[in-house]
Amino acid sequence: xxxxxxxxxxxxxxxxxxxxxxxxxxxxxxxxxxxxxxxxxxxxxxxxxxxxxxxxxxxxxxxxxxxxxxxxxxxxxxxxxxxxxxxxxxxxxxxxxxxxxxxxxxxxxxxxxxxxxxxxxxxxxxxxxxxxxxxxxxxxxxxxxxxxxxxxxxxxxxxxxxxxxxxxxxxxxxxxxxxxxxxxxxxxxxxxxxxxxxxxxxxxxxxxxxxxxxxxxxxxxxxxxxxxxxxxxxxxxxxxxx
Amino acid sequence: xxxxxxxxxxxxxxxxxxxxxxxxxxxxxxxxxxxxxxxxxxxxxxxxxxxxxxxxxxxxxxxxxxxxxxxxxxxxxxxxxxxxxxxxxxxxxxxxxxxxxxxxxxxxxxxxxxxxxxxxxxxxxxxxxxxxxxxxxxxxxxxxxxxxxxxxxxxxxxxxxxxxxxxxxxxxxxxxxxxxxxxxxxxxxxxxxxxxxxxxxxxxxxxxxxxxxxxxxxxxxxxxxxxxxxxxxxxxxxxxxx
DNA sequence: GCGTGTATATCGCCG
DNA sequence: CGGCGATGTACACGC
Numbered sequence: 001x002x003x004x005x006x007x008x009x010x011x012x013x014x015x016x017x018x019x020x021x022x023x024x025x026x027x028x029x030x031x032x033x034x035x036x037x038x039x040x041x042x043x044x045x046x047x048x049x050x051x052x053x054x055x056x057x058x059x060x061x062x063x064x065x066x067x068x069x070x071x072x073x074x075x076x077x078x079x080x081x082x083x084x085x086x087x088x089x090x091x092x093x094x095x096x097x098x099x100x101x102x103x104x105x106x107x108x109x110x111x112x113x114x115x116x117x118x119x120x121x122x123x124x125x126x127x128x129x130x131x132x133x134x135x136x137x138x139x140x141x142x143x144x145x146x147x148x149x150x151x152x153x154x155x156x157x158x159x160x161x162x163x164x165x166x167x168x169x170x171x172x173x174x175x176x177x178x179x180x181x182x183x184x185x186x187x188x189x190x191x192x193x194x195x196x197x198x199x200x201x202x203x204x205x206x207x208x209x210x211x212x213x214x215x216x217x218x219x220x221x222x223x224x225x226x227x228x229x230x231x232x233x234x235x236x237x238x239x240x241x242x
Numbered sequence: 243x244x245x246x247x248x249x250x251x252x253x254x255x256x257x258x259x260x261x262x263x264x265x266x267x268x269x270x271x272x273x274x275x276x277x278x279x280x281x282x283x284x285x286x287x288x289x290x291x292x293x294x295x296x297x298x299x300x301x302x303x304x305x306x307x308x309x310x311x312x313x314x315x316x317x318x319x320x321x322x323x324x325x326x327x328x329x330x331x332x333x334x335x336x337x338x339x340x341x342x343x344x345x346x347x348x349x350x351x352x353x354x355x356x357x358x359x360x361x362x363x364x365x366x367x368x369x370x371x372x373x374x375x376x377x378x379x380x381x382x383x384x385x386x387x388x389x390x391x392x393x394x395x396x397x398x399x400x401x402x403x404x405x406x407x408x409x410x411x412x413x414x415x416x417x418x419x420x421x422x423x424x425x426x427x428x429x430x431x432x433x434x435x436x437x438x439x440x441x442x443x444x445x446x447x448x449x450x451x452x453x454x455x456x457x458x459x460x461x462x463x464x465x466x467x468x469x470x471x472x473x474x475x476x477x478x479x480x481x482x483x484x
Numbered sequence: 485g486c487g488t489g490t491a492t493a494t495c496g497c498c499g
Numbered sequence: 500c501g502g503c504g505a506t507g508t509a510c511a512c513g514c
Contacts, residue, residue: 017284017298019261021348031507032360039352042259042286048299056259056350057290059308060494066301066509091507102346106263108298110281118274120490153488153513172490173273176502181423182489208502273492302509308494330500333492362505395498395504414505418487424504450487486514495506 001075004100008073008082011105015047020082021102026053026063030091036062038098043082045071051084051093065093117234120172123225124155126233127168127203131158134230135203135223139166154186165190165198175204175222180214187220243317246342250315250324253347257289262324263344268295268305272333278304280340285324287313293326293335307335359476362414365467366397368475369410369445373400376472377445377465381408396428407432407440417446417464422456429462 011018020043026036036053041062044052048067055062065071065084072083082095123134131139139158142165156168167190169183179202187200200220202211205227215222253260262285268278278295283304286294290309297304307313307326314325322339365376373381381400384407398410409432411425421444429442442462444453447469457464 017263017296019263019284019346021259021261021346021350025354028507032358034356034358034507036356037354039354040348040350041352042261042348042350044284044286044296046296046299050299050301052296052301054259054286054288054294055352057288057292057309059292059294059306062356064301064507067299089507101348104261104263104344104346106282106284106343108263108282108284110283110297112267112279112281114276114278114304116274116276116492119492172492174502177427178420178424178503181427182420185419185423210502270492276492302493306492308492328492331492358507361507414507416486420488452487488512490510491508493506493508493510495504495508497503497505499501 001078001080004103005073005075005080007105008080008103012045012047012071012073014105014107016105016107017047018045019043019102019104019106020045020097020100022097023099023101024053024095024097026096027094028063028092030086031089034063040101043095045082049084051082051095053093053095063093063095065091069093118231120155120170122234123170123172123203123230126230127156127170129233130229133233134225135168135201137161154190160199165194165196166201167198168201168203170225171202171204173204174206174208175202176208176211177214179204180211180218180220183220184218243320243322246345247315247317247322249347250322250345254287254313254315256347256349258347258349259289260287261285261344261346261348262287262339262342264339265341265343266295266337266339268338269336270305270333272328273331276305282343285337287324291326293324293337295335295337305335305337307333311335360473362412364476365412365414365445365472368472369398369412371475372471375475376467377410377443379403396425396432402441407436407438408443409440410443410445412467413444413446415446416448416450417444417453418450419452419456421446422453422460422462425462426460 023040025038028034042054049069050067051065052061053063069084069086080097084093127134142157154167155170158166160166167186171179183200187198190198202222203225265282267280270276284296291311292309293307294303295305311326311328324337326335369376384399396409397412400408402408409428425442429440432440444464445467
């Protein structure tokens with residue numbers, strides 16, 4: 001056990017990626033507290049301090065500590081103990097290993113860049129490129145500098161053909177009630193700040209029934225976004241991929 | 243490569259936990275799309291179909307597929323390919339392995355139960371146990387059956403000493419503006435449904451400045467929750483841990 | 485560091 | 500399964 005502890009410490013010093021498989025119990029104390037009894041799990045420790053405890057099923061780690069945590073390894077009552085301390089917020093994760101089934105350490109090289117598209121940002125770009133194609137009406141973008149207060153910006157702002165301000169809130173998924181009230185906050189703030197008439201449009205690929213009801217009650221509008229058109233207009237992003 | 247593919251397939255059939263370390267590139271297509279160029283990573287495949295691709299740093303997997311996905315393994319252009327298909331929403335993850343540094347498979351036993359406490363639920367329990375100690379006023383709980391509609395319930399409902407309904411919305415962290423509007427929706431709904439006077443209280447360990455302003459504007463109240471009192475009152479939950 | 489909003493969020497609950 | 504709200508959410512960005 002003592003020897004294994006030293007080997008793990010050496011891997012941590014080298015900032016390698018460590019995989020430990022073993023029978024362990026886990027305790028967490030911090031913003032909340034948790035306890036997990038004995039069982040066999042996969043423990044992943046990365047060079048940046050990340051610690052993940054994975055059970056044999058489930059996509060999410062049952063316990064974890066994010067990068068920047070300090071991992072220490074020691075022996076207690078003849079058992080190997082991994083302790084990870086996160087400084088802020090102060091949180092502690094303790095893994096007591098009853099039996100180590102496997103211990104591996106890897107020095108990995110990975111400098112590739114990760115690219116993602118098709119997120120909310122690409123819908124915004126498409127609307128800015130062709131407001132009429134996506135929202136079905138001619139709109140002039142307002143300088144991004146126009147803001148709605150110290151915090152909380154609208155996704156997009158336009159002026160319509162009648163000279164009204166138009167606040168557009170974009171959602172990449174089906175929009176629910178909370179998106180409606182988010183839009184309403186922006187519209188109200190802009191009305192208060194300017195005194196002008198302000199329209200609010202919720203743009204999303206779909207809407208929940210209650211969202212549509214709430215929109216009507218609040219005097220707000222909605223536009224269904226055709227994601228195929230978004231992909232066409234933002235294929236510049238996809239070009240990076242091909 | 244062919245032999246390795248068959249060994250991996252066999253592990254998947256046995257629903258074991260698989261750890262593959264190797265130089266790979268990764269593509270994802272689904273709700274969004276992503277591409278990750280060549281680099282060395284740790285790939286975790288679980289018996290339930292979960293697939294995780296971890297880079298040498300960062301707490302979150304760079305790509306993933308949740309449980310219920312179907313993993314297939316094949317050889318293409320002399321390279322090992324892992325393909326995971328998630329049925330709904332339809333999403334595809336493709337991992338092309340240029341070099342396999344390690345392949346391990348484990349049959350793991352883990353039947354332990356995971357317990358967590360100190361979350362929002364414990365604040366609710368404390369308020370129900372001792373409304374006066376936490377909220378500073380005498381309140382009678384209303385049957386939990388009283389609901390505010392098909393979806394979206396208030397956290398807690400009481401009747402105060404004057405016979406008014408009191409809706410309490412609880413937050414375990416600092417409450418921001420959106421918590422205020424969430425409470426307002428509940429209060430409005432209950433007013434409409436009953437026609438009675440309804441008070442709304444936001445209970446949290448802290449409040450953002452803009453939340454307090456919004457509360458005042460909407461005629462809603464707030465109470466700072468003393469988390470030490472919550473811990474004292476709910477130490478029954480902690481007893482499970484000791 | 486605070487406040488706000490996004491996420492391939494994930495997850496659990498209820499109708 | 501849809502809709503909604505919580506999460507030890509994590510994460511980025513602006514002030």
